[in-house]
Every structure is written in C-alpha cells, then in structure tokens.
Amino acid sequence: MTTTATREAEVFVPGHITGFFSAHHTDDPATTGSRGAGLTITTGVKLEVCRGPTVSPGITLNGKSISIDAVDNVIDRLDIDDINVNAQTALPLGAGFGVSGAMTLGVAFGSNAVADKTNTRAESALITAAHCAEVRAGTGLGDVVAQARGGFPIRVEPGAPHVGQLDGITATPRVEYCSFGTVSTESVLNADTNTLTTAGEQALETLQSTPTAAQFMTLAHQFGVEAELMTPKAQEVIADVQTAGGTAAMAMLGNTVFALGNDLSAAGYDPVVCQTHSGGVSIQQQGNYQTGGQHNPRTIEHSS
Amino acid sequence: MTTTATREAEVFVPGHITGFFSAHHTDDPATTGSRGAGLTITTGVKLEVCRGPTVSPGITLNGKSISIDAVDNVIDRLDIDDINVNAQTALPLGAGFGVSGAMTLGVAFGSNAVADKTNTRAESALITAAHCAEVRAGTGLGDVVAQARGGFPIRVEPGAPHVGQLDGITATPRVEYCSFGTVSTESVLNADTNTLTTAGEQALETLQSTPTAAQFMTLAHQFGVEAELMTPKAQEVIADVQTAGGTAAMAMLGNTVFALGNDLSAAGYDPVVCQTHSGGVSIQQQGNYQTGGQHNPRTIEHSS
Structure with missing residues (x-):
C-alpha cells in the first residue's frame, strides 16, 4: 500500500488590544506600521494548518469559510500550495482584537511548519511576511508584530522585525472586556490620521517615562477622547466604570471597552475575563500523519 | 492598627541551552555578547521577590543562601533596596542551563515589580541591566537575551535589546537532557575564543539558511567537536545516541548532553524531559500584602 504524507501543525496566536497608536506610512510595507501600546491576551486564535493532497485548499474560521485579504496575501508571499486552515476563536471580528492579524500570522507560522524543509523560514521572515500582508490589505499596522511578541507590548518604532x-x-x-460590535479599521486608517497620530505620539512619550499598566490605561482612555474615536456606547460604559472608581478604555479599533483587574465587573458589567498572554505566536504541535496509516498529531517532529 | 505594605512578585525564567556560539567582546557590556543559537526550556527558575521592612535582604536558591556576582551587580544597577529573593529550580548549576542568567533576569524583573512606581522600567531596560551584569561578571554572553525572548532563539547580532x-x-x-556535572563558563570565556568563534560563526550562517530544529542539532554537535569543548562523558553519550540513530549535542557550557524528541531515551538513557518554552521571562503574579493583614498574592495589581 502506498501512503501519502500529510503534514499538519497547530498554532496559537494571542488576541491584541491596542490602547493608543500613531500611524506611520512609507512606500515600503516593512517600514510602514504604528507606534503605540497594547495588551496581548490569552483569548486568541487557534489554527490547524494542513497541507497535502488529501485536503482541499480552504480557510475556515469557527467552521465557516472566510476570505481575508491579508491571509491570501501572506500565502502568496510564502509561496506554499495546498494549504488548508481550520481556525477557531472566541474573539469577535472587527471589534479591536486583531483577529485578522492573528489569522495572517498564524497562517504564516502554520504554513511554514508544514512546508518542505527547503522552504523553511526563521521567525522574523514569517512575521515580516505577515506584517507586510496586513499593511497591504489596510487592515492593521501594529497587531502582527505585537502578537508575535506577546506580553504587554510597546511599539517604540514602527515596522517589521x-x-x-x-x-x-x-x-x-x-483583563476584562465587553464588546458591542465593529468599527472599520480600514475606514479610520484610510482617513486623515493626523489628529490620532499627534495624540498617540504624546501618549507613547508619557508611557515610556512611566511604563506601568495603570499609566497605560489612563493614556488609552485619553487617546480615545483626543483622537475622537470613541463610540457612544464605549463612552457610556467608560463613564460607568469611572463612576465606580475604575479606569476603562476603548479598544483601537472596535466597539469594545476593556479594563484591567475587575474594573468592568465592579461597575456592574458582565465582561469576558482573560489574562495578559505571556508569549507570542507559537506552534502548539506539529506532526505527520499517513493517509494509509494512523493520525498521530502529538508526535512532535524535530525535522522542522 | 498601622499596617506596613510589603510588595512581592513571582517571576518565571526559562532555562536556556546554548547549542553553539561565538563570543564578541567590546568595551561596552551592552554591545558585548554572543551570536549563536539555543533552546529555552520549560524547566527554569521560579523566583519570589519581596521588598519591605519585614523581610531581611538575602538571596536563596533551593533554600540555600547563595551569592551570584551578576545578581548583586543588577541589584546595584537598578538601585532598589531591601530585596529578598527566594528562588527554586530543578536545573543543575554550572551545567549549561543559564541558571545565573535566569537568576539575574528574574531578580531584575522581580525587583522592578516591587519597586516604587517612580522607579519602574520597561522590559528592554531590565533586560539590558541583566545582560550587562552577566557580561561584567563573566558568567554569560547570550543567556539573558535568549531567556528574555523565549522559544528557540537565534542570536543574530550580539548584545542587549x-x-x-x-x-x-x-x-x-x-527536549531531553542528561547532566553529568559542571564546566566553568568563566574559564572558557576568559581563554582564547578564536577557534570557537570561527566554528560558531560558520554554524550560524548555515542555520540561518536552513532554520530547522534538525539542522540546529547537527550544527550544535559539530560545534562541540570543532571548538574542542566536548567532555569525555559527553562524547561517550553522544556516540551512544548516534549508534541508536539519533542526534545529541553538548550544552554550551556544561557537562550536559541534550537531544530532541526521544533520542536520549531511545539510546537507553533516563533523561529529564521538558519542552521548548514558548515565552520568555514573565511575572507570574504580583501583589501586596499588609503586615497587619492577610497575605493575598493572587491579587494581580494593575498599578505597576
């Protein structure tokens, strides 16, 4: 019996909530990006990436076929055929959690893990490919590099690794958050970004001199006000949190309010609760299975 | 009743096994370092760092008082008084796992977490302080930056962040490893490093063109041979692994043999088993307790 190897990998990418940012555009997507600060969170996107003749190419998110320009773009850039992606997330789309960045970065890492050894890249090349794909698609400027790093990232200078x-x-x-819907990242990034960039630059300077979580929350809230990006619903919820003695801010960019500790629940809301994620994108498992044999995804290969 | 606040933080730092390296010395510890590659592992060092009038200053590792030059040096650099450190690790000392780097980096992060807010630093400043302290002490060139990053780090250019x-x-x-004792890092780093640096530079170039785990293992083994750093025991164990069809290498620098997958156990050894660690140094928890009240370390503060 002839068996055909199908390779697969499982990748996790944390969600990313941007608190404030400034936009920096150049002619080169690698040097285009944002400065600012945000939080990566334990709620993220889990991707199963397969490659092989037994699976048909396609991308699904939470069981539904989905088309994301940045994902198509990164697959083209990495030049890997027959990729099949099955992604799951508890994060809402377009609500300021960097789901498109997570999908793009996860597909880059997953595709690389299942590619032929001759086509293997180091992490910085994959992050660069994903960052450039997101920039070209106009759906994000800083999520990919933040999600690749993990933790509580400050984007000091814009661009790829x-x-x-x-x-x-x-x-x-x-971290606590309540999400009330979407805000179009493209429409904000394609509009005049001068006001938000001035506010974002000031916030970054202040954060760098006092790099604490409390300072970050204060600056993120101020940024939403100064950059005039707050939705009416976010304003209402943030005011409630302030009345209860806490601090909350709007996720950039989504109709989402986030807070640290228990500041949202203390104000009477019923938020989703997660933690700051300590690492960045990572391969969770990686294995081969034979189409004529038994599936054994838990075998961690050291051949790639 | 008057209560006095004592702040405490718990920090985890992964172990780091260097496979190959080249040494790069300058007049400035921040630009001094190593190029090369290694693995961070889930076996690491857990540190409880406290500060306050109720605890006496002191550093213990696995319950015993210990003096580590790089740790003293980083506490001086960060200028934080009354630090008490209680560290635990399953890793052997001086055996090539970067325990001194982990202690230094962990103390830097832990001290910062318990310091006054006015004395708070961002991660790059803490990593730089720890890296410079290790370089000055002569006990490591690349462990700190690798342990701050996590994963399977390639040190492309030497030095601090x-x-x-x-x-x-x-x-x-x-990852599997068997440790048979110590090798003095200082004695190797203080001797002529030309041979090892030539071998390390070549290995790095090859790894960058094919950045896979299997390639890393092959290069790490070759490096041990070419740099003439292998102990007789390491040579014997590596030969046994090769006879069984696997690949193993010596940890740089310790009398330790490591392998991926099950290559050591398949050769009849009874190794310690761990995994590649997905993230770098991280604060596990952080809290206040009142000397007049109840200890509540699980309260994650967002004030720092």
Missing part, C-alpha cells in the same frame, strides 16, 4: 522596535511593560494583569 | 538582534526557529520540540 529588525526595522521596527518593540519594548514591553512587565505587568501581566487580568 | 535594541543593540543586538534576535530571530528564532519556529519549532517547539520536546
């Missing part, structure tokens, strides 16, 4: 520069806040707080 | 440059292999293999 070895071009941009990242730092981080050491704190790993509990 | 924003000076050096890191990349990574995407694989997250299971």
Whole structure:
C-alpha cells in the first residue's frame, strides 16, 4: 500500500488590544506600521494548518469559510500550495482584537511548519511576511508584530522585525472586556490620521517615562477622547466604570471597552475575563500523519 | 492598627541551552555578547521577590543562601533596596542551563515589580541591566537575551535589546537532557575564543539558511567537536545516541548532553524531559500584602 504524507501543525496566536497608536506610512510595507501600546491576551486564535493532497485548499474560521485579504496575501508571499486552515476563536471580528492579524500570522507560522524543509523560514521572515500582508490589505499596522511578541507590548518604532522596535511593560494583569460590535479599521486608517497620530505620539512619550499598566490605561482612555474615536456606547460604559472608581478604555479599533483587574465587573458589567498572554505566536504541535496509516498529531517532529 | 505594605512578585525564567556560539567582546557590556543559537526550556527558575521592612535582604536558591556576582551587580544597577529573593529550580548549576542568567533576569524583573512606581522600567531596560551584569561578571554572553525572548532563539547580532538582534526557529520540540556535572563558563570565556568563534560563526550562517530544529542539532554537535569543548562523558553519550540513530549535542557550557524528541531515551538513557518554552521571562503574579493583614498574592495589581 502506498501512503501519502500529510503534514499538519497547530498554532496559537494571542488576541491584541491596542490602547493608543500613531500611524506611520512609507512606500515600503516593512517600514510602514504604528507606534503605540497594547495588551496581548490569552483569548486568541487557534489554527490547524494542513497541507497535502488529501485536503482541499480552504480557510475556515469557527467552521465557516472566510476570505481575508491579508491571509491570501501572506500565502502568496510564502509561496506554499495546498494549504488548508481550520481556525477557531472566541474573539469577535472587527471589534479591536486583531483577529485578522492573528489569522495572517498564524497562517504564516502554520504554513511554514508544514512546508518542505527547503522552504523553511526563521521567525522574523514569517512575521515580516505577515506584517507586510496586513499593511497591504489596510487592515492593521501594529497587531502582527505585537502578537508575535506577546506580553504587554510597546511599539517604540514602527515596522517589521529588525526595522521596527518593540519594548514591553512587565505587568501581566487580568483583563476584562465587553464588546458591542465593529468599527472599520480600514475606514479610520484610510482617513486623515493626523489628529490620532499627534495624540498617540504624546501618549507613547508619557508611557515610556512611566511604563506601568495603570499609566497605560489612563493614556488609552485619553487617546480615545483626543483622537475622537470613541463610540457612544464605549463612552457610556467608560463613564460607568469611572463612576465606580475604575479606569476603562476603548479598544483601537472596535466597539469594545476593556479594563484591567475587575474594573468592568465592579461597575456592574458582565465582561469576558482573560489574562495578559505571556508569549507570542507559537506552534502548539506539529506532526505527520499517513493517509494509509494512523493520525498521530502529538508526535512532535524535530525535522522542522 | 498601622499596617506596613510589603510588595512581592513571582517571576518565571526559562532555562536556556546554548547549542553553539561565538563570543564578541567590546568595551561596552551592552554591545558585548554572543551570536549563536539555543533552546529555552520549560524547566527554569521560579523566583519570589519581596521588598519591605519585614523581610531581611538575602538571596536563596533551593533554600540555600547563595551569592551570584551578576545578581548583586543588577541589584546595584537598578538601585532598589531591601530585596529578598527566594528562588527554586530543578536545573543543575554550572551545567549549561543559564541558571545565573535566569537568576539575574528574574531578580531584575522581580525587583522592578516591587519597586516604587517612580522607579519602574520597561522590559528592554531590565533586560539590558541583566545582560550587562552577566557580561561584567563573566558568567554569560547570550543567556539573558535568549531567556528574555523565549522559544528557540537565534542570536543574530550580539548584545542587549535594541543593540543586538534576535530571530528564532519556529519549532517547539520536546527536549531531553542528561547532566553529568559542571564546566566553568568563566574559564572558557576568559581563554582564547578564536577557534570557537570561527566554528560558531560558520554554524550560524548555515542555520540561518536552513532554520530547522534538525539542522540546529547537527550544527550544535559539530560545534562541540570543532571548538574542542566536548567532555569525555559527553562524547561517550553522544556516540551512544548516534549508534541508536539519533542526534545529541553538548550544552554550551556544561557537562550536559541534550537531544530532541526521544533520542536520549531511545539510546537507553533516563533523561529529564521538558519542552521548548514558548515565552520568555514573565511575572507570574504580583501583589501586596499588609503586615497587619492577610497575605493575598493572587491579587494581580494593575498599578505597576
């Protein structure tokens, strides 16, 4: 009996909530990006990536076929055929959690893991490919590099790895969020970004001199006000949290309010609760299975 | 009743096994470091760091008082008084797992977490302080930056964050190791490093063109031979693994043999088993307790 090897990998990418940012556009997607700060969270996107003749190419998210420009773009850039992606997430789409960045980065890492050895890339090349794909699609400027790093990232200089520069806040707080719907990232990024960039630059300077979680929350809230990006619903919820003595801010960009500790629940809301994610994108498992044999995804190969 | 606040934090730092390296010395510890590649592992060092008038300053590792030059050095650099550190690890000392780097980095992160807010630093400043402290002490050149990053780090350019440059292999293999004792890192780093640096530079170039776990193992083994750093015991164990069809290498620098997958156990050894660690150093928890009240370390603060 002839068996045909099908390779598969499972990848996890944390969600990313941006608190404030400034947009920096150049002619090159690798040097285009954002400065700012955000939080990666334990709620993220889990992707099963397969490759082989037994599976038909296709991308699903939570069981439904989905088309994401940045994902198509990164598959083209990495030049890997027959990729099949089955992704699951508890995060809402378009609500400020970087789901498109997570999908793009996860597909880059997963595709690389199932590619032929001759086509294997190091992490920085995969992150660069995913970052450039998101920038070209106009759906994000800083999510990919933040999700690749994990933790509580400060985007000190914009752009892909070895071009941009990242730092981080050491704190790993509990995070609460309530999401009320979508805000179009494209429409904000394609509009005049001067006001938000001025506000974002000031916030970054202040955060760098006092890099604490409490300072981040104060600056994220201020940024939403100054950049005039707050939705009426976010304003209402943030006011409630303030009345209860807490601090909350709007996720950039989504109709989502987030807070640290228990500041949303203390104000009477019923938020989703998660934690700051300590690492970035990672391969969870990687294995071969034979179409004529038994599926054994738990065998961690060291051949790639 | 007057209560006095004592702050405490728990930090985890992964172990780090260097496979091959080249040494790069300059007049500045921030630009001094190593290029090369290694693996961070889930076996690491857990540190409880406290600060306050109720605890006496002191550093213990596995319950015993210990003095580590790089740790003293980083506490001085960060200028934080009254630090008490209680560290635990299953890793042997001086055996090539970066325990001194882990202690130094863990103390930097832990001290920062319990410091006054006005003295809070971002991650890159803490990693730089720990890296420079290790370089000055002569006990390591690349462990700190690798342990701060996590995963399967490639040290592309030497030095502290924003000076050096890191990349990574995407694989997250299971790791096995057997340790037979110590090798003095200082004595190797203080001797002529020309031979090892030539071998390490060649290995790095090859790994960058094929950044896979299998390639890393082959290069790590070759490096041990070419740099003439292998102990007789390591040579014997590596030969046994090769006879059984596997690949193993010596940890740089310790009398330790490591392998991926089950290559050591398949050769009849009874190794310690762990996994590649997906993240770098991280604060596990952080809290206040009142000397007049109840200890509640699970309260994650968002004030720092």
